[in-house]
Amino acid sequence: MRSRSGLIVALLLCLPLLAHAQRAGSVGGCDIRRGTLCTNANLNGADLTGVNLANSQFTRSDLSGANLSGATLNEANFSSTELTGTNFTGASMTRINLRAARLGQAKLVDADLRNAVLQNADLHQADLTGARLANADLTNARLDGAILNNADLQRANLRAAKLKGASLVGANLQGAILTRASLVDADLTGANLDQAIFLNAQTEGCTGCP
Structure with missing residues (x-):
């Protein structure tokens, strides 16, 4: 009887993990795994934590409002993807391709x-507080x-x-x-501008600009 109770408890504990595995296995007909190919997919609001x-x-693809916090997206290709309001908090995104992606309010x-x-x-x-963007290419980014x-x-x-009204305090x-x-x-304010190049930059009303 005791072993049966223990089995029931174990199953109950595993239910959240099984539910997450199901969510992460296939979403919107897209196989969620490393190296997957999901062009033109609809994963709006998906939980991919x-x-x-x-x-x-x-x-x-459309991943607007999706939750990708803590996800590993290294060297993934999200070019021209809809990512408005998407949560990437703490995600690993080294060498990711986000060319022309829409990340407004992400x-x-x-x-x-x-x-x-x-x-x-x-x-x-977008909120990039504490983000690591060393050597990132943000040419003509909004x-x-x-x-x-x-x-x-x-x-x-x-x-x-285009950094109008942006906050780079301590950056x-x-x-x-x-x-x-x-x-x-x-x-x-408080940003490290050592060897930064501001050639022909528009700095009207900028606080802390050289």
């Missing part, structure tokens, strides 16, 4: 985006109103990036390229 999608391809707090490709990406009002407080942007390419911009970037009304 902690999944491993490294080397996967989700080009032109949550990327403490995300690891080193060497990420974010050319022409839309990150307006970052209006984005929060980049304490973010690591060492040697990041922010050429022609590390050492060696970053901000040529022709718009920093109108941005806040760089």
